[in-house]
Amino acid sequence: MKKTVLITGASRGIGRAAARLFAREGYAVAIHYNQSEAEAFRLKEELSAQGHTAITVQADVSCRDQVFAMVDKTLQYFSQIDILVCNAGIAHQKLFTDITPREWRNFFAVNLDGMFHCCQAVLPSMLHRKAGKIITLSSMWGLTGASCEVAYSATKAAVIGLTRALAKELGPSGITVNSVAPGVIDTDMNRNLDEASIEALKEETPLGVLGTPEDIAASILFLASPGADFITGQVLSPNGGFII
Ligand code: NAP
DSSP, rough: OOOOOTTTTOSHHHHHHHHHHHHHHTTTTEEEEEOOOHHHHHHHHHHTTOOOOOEEEEEOOOHHHHEEEEEEEEHSSSOOOOOEEEEOOOOOOOOGGGOOOHHHHHHHHIIIIIHHHHHHHHHHHHHHHHHHHEEOOOOOOHHHHHOOOHHHHHHHHHHHHHHHHHHHHHHHGGEEEEEOOOBBBBBBGGSSOHHHHHHHHHSSSSSOBBBOOOHHHHHHHHHHHGGGGTTTOOEEETTTTSSO
């Protein structure tokens, strides 16, 4: 039987690259999306045309009921979820003094509560089998903090706390929990940055380039692989040397 993976935020960017990579590696892939329905359907068509197994599932990850319905739907198609990749997230730059309470709450609702709902929805079936791997997407800003990204950095630091604590709690049940904390990656998330800011970020990166979604997909796949069976509670930061 094919191994199965549910990837949140797989309609675009890092999640989409991960969906393609897992499919190529023989996984059946549940492509989650929220608003980018056309992109998600296009990806499903692409993977199906290549002979891979893929479905699409929709949910706003900040909405608990929608997340539980999405996981139910995935479990109806695939009898189990071997790997959960909590990737969906939002970011934007703003001075801390300008962030409204509503914006602050929305960051946490999507970037942190979303992972809480996804993990709680998937875990009963993983606990039943005493097997499974959860991979969360943090950010190097969750490790170091970024100016004008205080809310984002706070959510991503919290993701690391969630990952480490959950790894301890789930280790005895045979479930690993790890995080990938990327550097600056060339996706829609950074499209609002002007050219000068992008060049400055490249200059600050010892490898001199932005990362690609495929770079991050490779780290996610590694943490899902049997080679990572003894790794849990860890943060892998593919960031081109930006932080060491
Ligand atoms: P992206 O290209 O902006 O894509 C974001 C994805 O998240 C989309 O698939 C989007 O779905 C989904 N999403 C957003 N809000 C959602 C919601 N409320 N409910 C469900 N899904 C939602 O982002 P990315 O660059 O690939 O980032 C992916 C992850 O990596 C994020 O957690 C991000 O924080 C992290 N990361 C990114 C970078 C970077 O430089 N790009 C660096 C470090 C960490 P729809 O489009 O279907 O709505």
